[in-house]
Structures are given as C-alpha cells and as structure tokens.
Amino acid sequence: MEIAPKEEILLPVKPGFIALSLFSAFLLDLLPLGSFIEWIRPDFVAMLLLYWCIHQPLRVGIGTSWVFGILVDVADGTLFGEHALAYSLMAFIALVLRRRVSMLSLDHQFTHVTLILLIMQAVVVLTGFVAKDIFVGWAYFLGSLTAGLLWPGLTYLLKLPQRPKPDPDRI
C-alpha cells in the first residue's frame, strides 16, 4: 500500500475548534432535507468523531463519542443508547486503527473510513432489529459511502486552520 507522500508539519489543534466542528456536524444532522437526500446523507457527527479519534485521540475518544451518541438518539428519536453504543464502538475501532489510517494516502483512507462507518451503521441496524424487530433495507447504508467520498474534502477543510502561515520574514 502506498503511504502518504509527505508528512506535513501542522500547528496544534485548538480544543475550541474541535468542539465547534462537532457542534456544526450536529447542526448539519438536524437540518431537515428532502426524502431523497435523506438516504444518501452521511452521518456528519460520526464522520467528525471518527476524524478526531484518528487525529486527536487524546482529546476525542470513546467518552465523547458516547455523549454525542446520546444527543443523536434524543434528536432522532431512536432508542436511548442505540447510537451511543454504535459510536463508542466506532471510536474504539478508530483508536485501534488510527496509526494505520493516518499513514495511508487519502484514497486508501476511503476504504477504511467507509468500512468503519459501515460497521457503526450495522450496529445501529442490529440494535434496531433486536429491540424492535425491524429491518430498514440496504439503502440505509448508502450514507457511509457518501461519507467515504466526502472524507478527503473533510480532511482538507479540518486541516486548514492547522496549516502554518507563511513566515513573512523568510526571504
């Protein structure tokens, strides 16, 4: 497998930025959309949690993911703990695989991210199936594919505030 061509030297992340990005993702998830977009809409909160678990494992981990899972459960009206369970499992996988994923180039990250999100969704679906005996259909998993496709863009956006400004004194 190819590894990332060059490791950039980035500024440290501000904790405020992490919180802001997570809350914006939560807002995006609350945004009411049409029924068609609803099916391919990625789970933004899960994406952001995954990103921060991979890049800032000391700041965002299983606990944060669990708390956001509870918030999503209340907002979406799902069973209490359904998303919390899935998100904490996702965070754990991300923490285990994070060195591997962060070394990969962005197109190889696609497969890893999509798979991790698919596992997360499978946990949600399985919980729903066990607790309420409903299967939602395979289209539900489309969201993870969209999330995988959006991953490079997300990575670029979130790294923007970390890029060092060009030094004006340099000749």
Added chain:
Amino acid sequence: MEHELFSRGPSPAVRLTFFILLSLLLLVSDVHYSYLKTLRAGIATAIYPLQRIAMMPVELLGAIGDYTQAQSSLIKENAILQKQNLEDREALLRYRALQQENDHLRQLFGAKARVDAPSVMAEILYDERDPFSRKVIVDKGLQAHVIAGSAVIDNAGVIGQVLQVYPFSSEISLITDKDHPTPVQVLRNGLRAIVFGFGSSNLLDLKYMSLNTDIRPGDLLVTSGLDGTFPAGLPVATVLTVDKNPVYAFSRITCKPAAGVNRYRQVLILAPGSPPPPIPAAKPEPSPVRGKK
C-alpha cells in the same frame, strides 16, 4: 507503575466495555421501562435551540420563495380558496343543522353528547431521521398544553397521535408507523376493523379481516372512536387493493391514508376526550353460553 508519567487513565478496551455496558443498560431500560422519560425530555429541551437554528435556512428559503412567488399564482390560489371557502361554508351550515338535530336526538335517547375537543394548531419541525419508525416533531409541547395520546389531524384526516411531550415540542407517531394501530370503521357498512402501518411505505394494512368480509377497493375508512384516543368519524384511509387469496386465513387489504401524512407542515392536535369506561373484569369462570332469548 512505570508508566505513571504517561498515564492516560483506563485503557481503551476498559473504556469501551464501560460505555457498551452503559449503552445496553439505557437500551434495555428504554425498551422495557420508562424511567428515562424525564432525562430524555431534559436533553430534548437542551437541544431544542439547536433544532430551531437548523430549521432557519429552510425557513429562510421558504420566506424567499414566498416573497418571489408571482402575484398571478397568488390571485389564482385566492380564487380557488374562495370557492373552496364557499363550498365549505355551505357544508358547515348543513353540518351544524345536522349536529343540532343529532344533539337533540341524543338527548331524546339520553345518550351523552359528543364533545368537540379543544385543539392546538402546530407546525411540523422535522421528520425524525430514525429509519426504523415514522415519527415527526412538532413545535407545540407542554407550554401549549399538549397531552400525550392526543390525536393529530390535518385538513383531510388523521395523521397520527402524540407519543411524547417535551416542554417546547412533541413527538408524533404517524399512522404509517410500523404496527401503529388505528381502530376504524368502514363508512359504507359500519364494519369495524383495525388498520396498522407498514412502516416502510406510506400505506396501511387492514389486518384480521376474514375472506368473506364485505370490503371493496375505494371504501372509505373512518375512525370508530372506540379507543378513546381518536374522535369518531375522522377519515383515515381509502382501500386500495383487496387480495382474497384462500391460501391465507385473512384477506390482504392495503389502504392509502386520507391525510397528507407526509405532505403538510401544519397539523391540528386534538385534546383527548373522556377515556372510555374500563373494560369489565373477566369473570373467573366463564359459564357455558346458552341461547340468550
């Protein structure tokens, strides 16, 4: 401990186990008990401002759309509405006369009059994203005296009923929600039945009707009012297809909801009427039934 300097608390596996156990505890208590209602309502109130913020772009787009809408279409719509209004008014007059007559007849029979339930107008904030259920959130809650269990209707018929009430919003379970039962009556012949939601599609399932039941496509189903939740006589659905396959014990009857279950933004929440009298307790030993005459 040799790694004291770099201690980061418990290992990820320990944390994961803790949070998985916590989630399972919450899940089980949510499915089987209702201890967590208040906690849930508290969190819902806390995220309500965020939900309103998320609604803003949509409302703004709607406002811009309204503003730029051509005047001609408004005039056209106005004409249609006026015509509708006239027709409705005429129907209302007849309805009033009938109601008076009905009240009078009921008084003669000594029966209790049907009370017009007070109602609250509410607006649908958003569909819940839970693909396992069909629920919507509306913008009226405890502050508007909404009561859990109230029926929710639009201008064409029943939409669903209030499931949970939060301080500023409430959760409505649609009649198309999986296994949401609605007691109905066939308008044509007064036959009583129960429709259930399919969950996945916007259709309803009329269950437990034997093969020789007199029911045809096009029949209108109205609420029977037997459950004490929905007032009687509200349109619920029209029968789409009737499949009388002798292989099955019951006919498979599919119905289409009368109300725009996922079309309109404005809905009406009806306060529940008086609850039905309790079901008489079963006798300990059922005596053999003999001819009653």
